[in-house]
Amino acid sequence: MIILIVYSFNSSRLVTVWAEFSTKWYFELIHNDTLLKAVGLSLTIAAGAASLAIVLGTLAAFTIIRFRRFRGSNLFSFMTTAPLVMPDVITGLALLLLFVGMGQALGWPKERGALTIWMAHATFCTAYVTVVISARLRELDKSIEEAALDLGANPLKVFFIITLPMIAPALVSGWLLAFTLSLDDVVIANFVTGPGAMTLPKLVFSKVRLGVDPQVNALATIILLIVGIIGFISWLWMRNAEKRHLREIRMR
Numbered sequence: 492m493i494i495l496i497v498y499s500f501n502s503s504r505l506v507t508v509w510a511e512f513s514t515k516w517y518f519e520l521i522h523n524d525t526l527l528k529a530v531g532l533s534l535t536i537a538a539g540a541a542s543l544a545i546v547l548g549t550l551a552a553f554t555i556i557r558f559r560r561f562r563g564s565n566l567f568s569f570m571t572t573a574p575l576v577m578p579d580v581i582t583g584l585a586l587l588l589l590f591v592g593m594g595q596a597l598g599w600p601k602e603r604g605a606l607t608i609w610m611a612h613a614t615f616c617t618a619y620v621t622v623v624i625s626a627r628l629r630e631l632d633k634s635i636e637e638a639a640l641d642l643g644a645n646p647l648k649v650f651f652i653i654t655l656p657m658i659a660p661a662l663v664s665g666w667l668l669a670f671t672l673s674l675d676d677v678v679i680a681n682f683v684t685g686p687g688a689m690t691l692p693k694l695v696f697s698k699v700r701l702g703v704d705p706q707v708n709a710l711a712t713i714i715l716l717i718v719g720i721i722g723f724i725s726w727l728w729m730r731n732a733e734k735r736h737l738r739e740i741r742m743r
Contacts, residue, residue, distance in 0.1 A: 501705065520710055532690055536673060537670045545665055548616075548621040584682060608690065639653055677693055
């Protein structure tokens with residue numbers, strides 16, 4: 492990554508040959524509509540997939556941890572976490588066949604594009620979110636929730652007022668993980684979309700096959716900077732939240 496950042500300031504179009512320090516690729520990047528559209532599409536899909544994965548993953552984790560004994564619980568747990576061990580090629584092919592079958596049977600989706608990528612990314616991201624939130628729910632102190640129930644709060648209110656804030660660090664971690672996985676994916680996106688929807692990984696992959704574009708280095712450097720700042724802020728927030736949680740446990 493350090494080499495990538497250094498060569499993003501290289502004036503030569505040959506990224507492996509250093510010429511002189513220059514920021515021209517950053518200025519050219521601003522006027523590259525194709526690259527910027529791909530970035531915008533990837534960020535939109537990643538944010539949408541991560542948000543949907545958080546909702547589905549939280550429901551799945553809550554079902555697995557809190558309602559352990561129900562008919563089909565083992566099958567449900569296996570199917571929820573199956574994408575974790577499934578090769579991306581198999582997942583992409585399975586989703587492609589699903590969308591083609593839905594198109595023939597239901598007439599929807601009529602064409603594969605940003606919507607099908609979003610659905611596919613949310614599918615495999617949900618598995619990762621489920622694992623993260625399940626780990627948090629397993630170590631959660633249920634006595635606070637039980638006390639709230641004894642005081643007359645209904646289960647839905649207990650979930651939103653007590654459980655949700657207590658698993659907030661896991662929600663943030665799961666969202667960031669899902670966002671990163673979606674933003675990074677190129678294999679599944681190639682299966683479930685047509686030429687009309689060009690995400691950033693697909694664009695970068697196509698450019699690398701013809702030779703690395705220096706503007707890609709500049710874009711990657713900007714993404715690294717943004718992700719690094721967001722990750723650091725999230726880490727500080729989660730660390731402070733964990734410290735507060737430990738202090739509350741000691742006070743009891």
